[in-house]
Amino acid sequence: MNIIVKKIKMVISMLKLSLEKISVRIINNLFDDFSKEKKEIMVFGLLAIFSTLIAYSLIIIFSSLFGVLLFSLVGAVSFSILRVFSGGVHALTFKGCILSSVITFILIGLKTDYLMAFLGVRELSILFWFVFILASVIIYLYVPAQVEENLIEDELKRSKLRISSFLVLFCLLSFYFSLTLLDSLQGVVLAGLLGILWQLFTLTPLAYKLYRRKYIRG
Amino acid sequence: MKIKKVAANFLEKVAKKSSDSASLLVSYQPKAPKALKKKD
Incomplete structure (x- = not known):
C-alpha cells in the first residue's frame, strides 16, 4: 500500500514539473512577440487552468469508479462556484491539491x-436553514479568505468579494431549494449542500491549520 | 492575430482571478508573478 502511495505521489510531482515546462513552452511558442512580464502572467494563468482541469478529470475518473460521479461532480461544482468569490485555503503543494480535492469530493459523493x-423534504429544509445561517456568519467573518502568496490589499475589492459571495450563496441555495420540489433530485441537492459546507470550512482558521497554512484574516 | 489577443486576454484574466486567491479547487497556488501585482 505504501509503495502505491509513494508511486502516486511521484507521478503527481512529475506531472507538476512537466505542467510547468509545458505551460512555459506553449506560451513561448504561441506568444513569442509578447513581453517577458506578460508571458509570465500568461504562464501563471495557464498553470491555473491545467491544474483545475487535471483535478476535475481525476474527480470524474475516481468518482465513476466508486459509482458516485453525479454527486461528486455536483459537490465539486457548488464548491467551485462559491470559491471563485470567497477564496479559501490552498494546498501547500500540487500533490496536496490534487489528493485533497479528489478524496474530498469522492467522500462527498x-x-x-x-x-x-x-x-x-423536512430534513432537507432543516439542512437548508442550517447552511444558510452558518454560511452567512462564516462569509461575514472570513471572506475573502486569502493565502500569503497572493494577498488582496484593496479594502474595496475585499468588500466586493464579500458581497458577491453572499449573492452567489443566495443564488445557489435558491437553485437547490427549487430542486427539492422534485423527489428524484434530493441526492443532487444534498451533494450541492455538502459541497457548499466544505467550501465554508476551507474559509475558516481551522482549515488553514489543517492544511498547515498561515491564516490571514480577510 | 485577433484570436491570439483574445487568448492572451483570457489567460491574463484567469491569472488575475487566480492571484486573488480565487481558484476552483483547493489548488496549489504558486506565487503570482510580480508583473501581475504591478498591474493592480
Missing part, C-alpha cells in the same frame, strides 16, 4: 449516496 435513504 459516497456520503450523499449513503445519506439519501434517510432524507425527506
Whole structure:
C-alpha cells in the first residue's frame, strides 16, 4: 500500500514539473512577440487552468469508479462556484491539491449516496436553514479568505468579494431549494449542500491549520 | 492575430482571478508573478 502511495505521489510531482515546462513552452511558442512580464502572467494563468482541469478529470475518473460521479461532480461544482468569490485555503503543494480535492469530493459523493435513504423534504429544509445561517456568519467573518502568496490589499475589492459571495450563496441555495420540489433530485441537492459546507470550512482558521497554512484574516 | 489577443486576454484574466486567491479547487497556488501585482 505504501509503495502505491509513494508511486502516486511521484507521478503527481512529475506531472507538476512537466505542467510547468509545458505551460512555459506553449506560451513561448504561441506568444513569442509578447513581453517577458506578460508571458509570465500568461504562464501563471495557464498553470491555473491545467491544474483545475487535471483535478476535475481525476474527480470524474475516481468518482465513476466508486459509482458516485453525479454527486461528486455536483459537490465539486457548488464548491467551485462559491470559491471563485470567497477564496479559501490552498494546498501547500500540487500533490496536496490534487489528493485533497479528489478524496474530498469522492467522500462527498459516497456520503450523499449513503445519506439519501434517510432524507425527506423536512430534513432537507432543516439542512437548508442550517447552511444558510452558518454560511452567512462564516462569509461575514472570513471572506475573502486569502493565502500569503497572493494577498488582496484593496479594502474595496475585499468588500466586493464579500458581497458577491453572499449573492452567489443566495443564488445557489435558491437553485437547490427549487430542486427539492422534485423527489428524484434530493441526492443532487444534498451533494450541492455538502459541497457548499466544505467550501465554508476551507474559509475558516481551522482549515488553514489543517492544511498547515498561515491564516490571514480577510 | 485577433484570436491570439483574445487568448492572451483570457489567460491574463484567469491569472488575475487566480492571484486573488480565487481558484476552483483547493489548488496549489504558486506565487503570482510580480508583473501581475504591478498591474493592480
